[in-house]
Amino acid sequence: MNGDDVVRRVIDGLDRIGVDYMVVGSYASNAWGRPRGSYDADLVVRTSEADTRRIREEFQDEFALEPEALARDLAAGRMFNLIPRSGYFKVDLIPLRDTEFAREEFSRRRRVSALGREVFMASPEDTILSKLDWYRKGNQVSARQVEDARDIYTLQRSALNEAYLDEWAHKLGIEDALARVRA
Numbered sequence: 001m002n003g004d005d006v007v008r009r010v011i012d013g014l015d016r017i018g019v020d021y022m023v024v025g026s027y028a029s030n031a032w033g034r035p036r037g038s039y040d041a042d043l044v045v046r047t048s049e050a051d052t053r054r055i056r057e058e059f060q061d062e063f064a065l066e067p068e069a070l071a072r073d074l075a076a077g078r079m080f081n082l083i084p085r086s087g088y089f090k091v092d093l094i095p096l097r098d099t100e101f102a103r104e105e106f107s108r109r110r111r112v113s114a115l116g117r118e119v120f121m122a123s124p125e126d127t128i129l130s131k132l133d134w135y136r137k138g139n140q141v142s143a144r145q146v147e148d149a150r151d152i153y154t155l156q157r158s159a160l161n162e163a164y165l166d167e168w169a170h171k172l173g174i175e176d177a178l179a180r181v182r183a
Helices: 003-017 025-032 049-059 067-075 100-107 124-137 143-159 162-172 175-182
Strands: 020-024 040-046 080-084 090-095 110-114 117-121
Touching: 003 020, 003 040, 003 049, 003 080, 003 090, 003 117, 020 025, 020 100, 025 040, 025 110, 025 117, 025 124, 025 143, 040 100, 049 067, 067 080, 100 124, 100 162, 124 143, 124 162, 124 175, 143 175, 162 175
Parallel strands: 020 117, 040 090
Antiparallel strands: 020 040, 080 090, 110 117
16 A cells, blocks of 8 residues: 555544544645655544444554554544554644633534545645644754745745735744745
Protein backbone atom coordinates (compact mmCIF):
# COMPACT_ATOMS: atom_id res chain seq x y z
CA MET A 1 0.00 0.00 0.00
CA ASN A 2 1.22 3.49 -0.78
CA GLY A 3 0.70 6.40 1.61
CA ASP A 4 -2.68 7.43 0.24
CA ASP A 5 -3.88 3.81 0.45
CA VAL A 6 -2.84 3.64 4.11
CA VAL A 7 -4.62 6.91 4.93
CA ARG A 8 -7.77 5.75 3.11
CA ARG A 9 -7.68 2.45 5.03
CA VAL A 10 -7.40 4.26 8.37
CA ILE A 11 -10.18 6.71 7.50
CA ASP A 12 -12.41 3.86 6.29
CA GLY A 13 -11.78 2.06 9.57
CA LEU A 14 -12.49 5.12 11.71
CA ASP A 15 -15.72 5.70 9.78
CA ARG A 16 -16.69 2.04 10.21
CA ILE A 17 -16.26 2.12 14.00
CA GLY A 18 -17.75 5.60 14.42
CA VAL A 19 -14.69 7.55 15.57
CA ASP A 20 -14.80 11.22 14.57
CA TYR A 21 -11.60 12.44 12.90
CA MET A 22 -10.11 15.37 11.04
CA VAL A 23 -7.24 15.28 8.54
CA VAL A 24 -4.60 17.86 9.52
CA GLY A 25 -0.92 18.52 8.85
CA SER A 26 0.68 17.93 5.47
CA TYR A 27 -2.36 16.16 3.99
CA ALA A 28 -4.59 19.14 4.83
CA SER A 29 -1.89 21.49 3.57
CA ASN A 30 -1.69 19.53 0.32
CA ALA A 31 -5.46 19.70 -0.12
CA TRP A 32 -5.65 23.48 0.35
CA GLY A 33 -2.21 24.52 -0.90
CA ARG A 34 0.58 23.11 -3.06
CA PRO A 35 1.17 19.37 -2.79
CA ARG A 36 4.47 18.11 -1.40
CA GLY A 37 5.65 14.69 -0.36
CA SER A 38 5.13 13.31 3.11
CA TYR A 39 6.09 10.14 4.96
CA ASP A 40 3.16 10.29 7.35
CA ALA A 41 -0.35 11.61 7.83
CA ASP A 42 -1.89 13.25 10.88
CA LEU A 43 -5.48 12.67 11.97
CA VAL A 44 -7.02 14.36 15.00
CA VAL A 45 -9.45 11.92 16.62
CA ARG A 46 -12.17 12.43 19.21
CA THR A 47 -12.07 9.26 21.28
CA SER A 48 -13.48 7.71 24.41
CA GLU A 49 -12.21 4.74 26.40
CA ALA A 50 -14.58 2.46 24.43
CA ASP A 51 -13.17 3.81 21.16
CA THR A 52 -9.70 2.63 22.14
CA ARG A 53 -10.90 -0.98 22.12
CA ARG A 54 -12.65 -0.50 18.78
CA ILE A 55 -9.54 1.11 17.28
CA ARG A 56 -7.43 -1.83 18.45
CA GLU A 57 -9.88 -4.38 17.04
CA GLU A 58 -10.21 -2.53 13.72
CA PHE A 59 -6.50 -2.14 13.02
CA GLN A 60 -4.61 -4.87 14.92
CA ASP A 61 -4.45 -7.33 12.01
CA GLU A 62 -3.02 -4.92 9.43
CA PHE A 63 -1.06 -2.50 11.61
CA ALA A 64 1.73 -3.01 14.10
CA LEU A 65 0.35 -1.77 17.39
CA GLU A 66 0.69 -2.57 21.06
CA PRO A 67 -2.73 -2.58 22.78
CA GLU A 68 -1.34 -1.30 26.09
CA ALA A 69 0.52 1.55 24.40
CA LEU A 70 -2.57 2.47 22.38
CA ALA A 71 -4.76 2.64 25.49
CA ARG A 72 -2.12 4.50 27.52
CA ASP A 73 -1.26 7.05 24.84
CA LEU A 74 -4.81 7.89 23.77
CA ALA A 75 -6.00 8.11 27.41
CA ALA A 76 -3.10 10.46 28.19
CA GLY A 77 -3.84 12.62 25.14
CA ARG A 78 -0.64 11.55 23.36
CA MET A 79 -0.25 10.80 19.69
CA PHE A 80 -0.29 7.14 18.63
CA ASN A 81 1.23 5.76 15.42
CA LEU A 82 -0.50 3.29 13.13
CA ILE A 83 2.16 1.66 10.96
CA PRO A 84 1.11 -0.99 8.43
CA ARG A 85 2.75 -4.37 8.87
CA SER A 86 3.56 -4.35 5.16
CA GLY A 87 4.92 -0.84 4.67
CA TYR A 88 6.67 2.20 5.99
CA PHE A 89 4.04 4.95 5.87
CA LYS A 90 2.57 5.87 9.24
CA VAL A 91 -0.62 7.55 10.31
CA ASP A 92 -0.49 9.51 13.55
CA LEU A 93 -3.71 9.49 15.57
CA ILE A 94 -3.71 12.67 17.65
CA PRO A 95 -6.32 12.88 20.41
CA LEU A 96 -8.42 16.04 20.26
CA ARG A 97 -6.92 18.43 22.81
CA ASP A 98 -9.09 20.22 25.32
CA THR A 99 -8.21 23.76 24.24
CA GLU A 100 -10.41 26.49 22.87
CA PHE A 101 -8.64 26.50 19.51
CA ALA A 102 -8.64 22.70 19.15
CA ARG A 103 -12.36 22.53 19.86
CA GLU A 104 -13.08 25.39 17.43
CA GLU A 105 -10.89 23.84 14.73
CA PHE A 106 -12.62 20.46 15.09
CA SER A 107 -16.08 22.05 15.00
CA ARG A 108 -15.15 23.82 11.73
CA ARG A 109 -13.78 20.74 9.94
CA ARG A 110 -15.11 20.32 6.43
CA ARG A 111 -16.26 17.30 4.51
CA VAL A 112 -14.31 17.48 1.26
CA SER A 113 -13.42 15.23 -1.63
CA ALA A 114 -9.82 14.05 -1.20
CA LEU A 115 -7.96 10.77 -1.53
CA GLY A 116 -10.67 9.56 -3.89
CA ARG A 117 -13.41 9.76 -1.24
CA GLU A 118 -15.17 12.14 1.13
CA VAL A 119 -13.07 12.97 4.21
CA PHE A 120 -13.23 15.38 7.13
CA MET A 121 -10.45 17.95 6.74
CA ALA A 122 -9.33 20.93 8.80
CA SER A 123 -10.51 24.16 7.15
CA PRO A 124 -7.97 26.19 5.17
CA GLU A 125 -8.03 28.92 7.83
CA ASP A 126 -7.39 26.45 10.63
CA THR A 127 -4.66 24.73 8.63
CA ILE A 128 -2.92 28.10 8.17
CA LEU A 129 -3.27 28.90 11.88
CA SER A 130 -2.05 25.46 12.95
CA LYS A 131 0.97 25.65 10.65
CA LEU A 132 1.89 29.06 12.05
CA ASP A 133 1.31 27.90 15.63
CA TRP A 134 3.67 24.95 15.03
CA TYR A 135 6.16 27.40 13.59
CA ARG A 136 5.94 29.48 16.79
CA LYS A 137 6.18 26.43 19.05
CA GLY A 138 9.23 25.24 17.10
CA ASN A 139 11.14 28.46 17.89
CA GLN A 140 10.36 29.81 14.42
CA VAL A 141 12.90 27.63 12.64
CA SER A 142 10.72 25.49 10.36
CA ALA A 143 10.43 27.45 7.13
CA ARG A 144 8.28 24.62 5.71
CA GLN A 145 5.42 25.53 8.08
CA VAL A 146 5.42 29.15 6.88
CA GLU A 147 5.74 28.10 3.22
CA ASP A 148 2.78 25.74 3.58
CA ALA A 149 0.71 28.48 5.25
CA ARG A 150 1.68 30.97 2.53
CA ASP A 151 0.76 28.52 -0.24
CA ILE A 152 -2.66 27.90 1.30
CA TYR A 153 -3.21 31.62 1.81
CA THR A 154 -2.23 32.41 -1.78
CA LEU A 155 -4.37 29.70 -3.36
CA GLN A 156 -7.43 30.09 -1.09
CA ARG A 157 -7.29 33.83 -0.44
CA SER A 158 -10.59 34.78 -2.06
CA ALA A 159 -12.48 32.21 0.03
CA LEU A 160 -10.76 32.76 3.40
CA ASN A 161 -12.45 34.27 6.44
CA GLU A 162 -9.91 37.02 7.17
CA ALA A 163 -11.64 38.12 10.39
CA TYR A 164 -11.40 34.57 11.73
CA LEU A 165 -7.69 34.46 10.84
CA ASP A 166 -7.11 37.79 12.62
CA GLU A 167 -9.05 36.74 15.73
CA TRP A 168 -7.23 33.45 16.17
CA ALA A 169 -3.81 34.78 15.18
CA HIS A 170 -4.22 37.25 18.05
CA LYS A 171 -5.41 34.57 20.51
CA LEU A 172 -2.55 32.24 19.53
CA GLY A 173 0.09 34.99 19.51
CA ILE A 174 1.04 34.48 15.86
CA GLU A 175 0.06 37.85 14.39
CA ASP A 176 3.59 38.51 13.10
CA ALA A 177 3.76 35.14 11.36
CA LEU A 178 0.34 35.71 9.75
CA ALA A 179 1.49 39.14 8.56
CA ARG A 180 4.51 37.47 6.89
CA VAL A 181 2.21 35.01 5.14
CA ARG A 182 0.00 37.83 3.89
CA ALA A 183 2.92 39.97 2.65
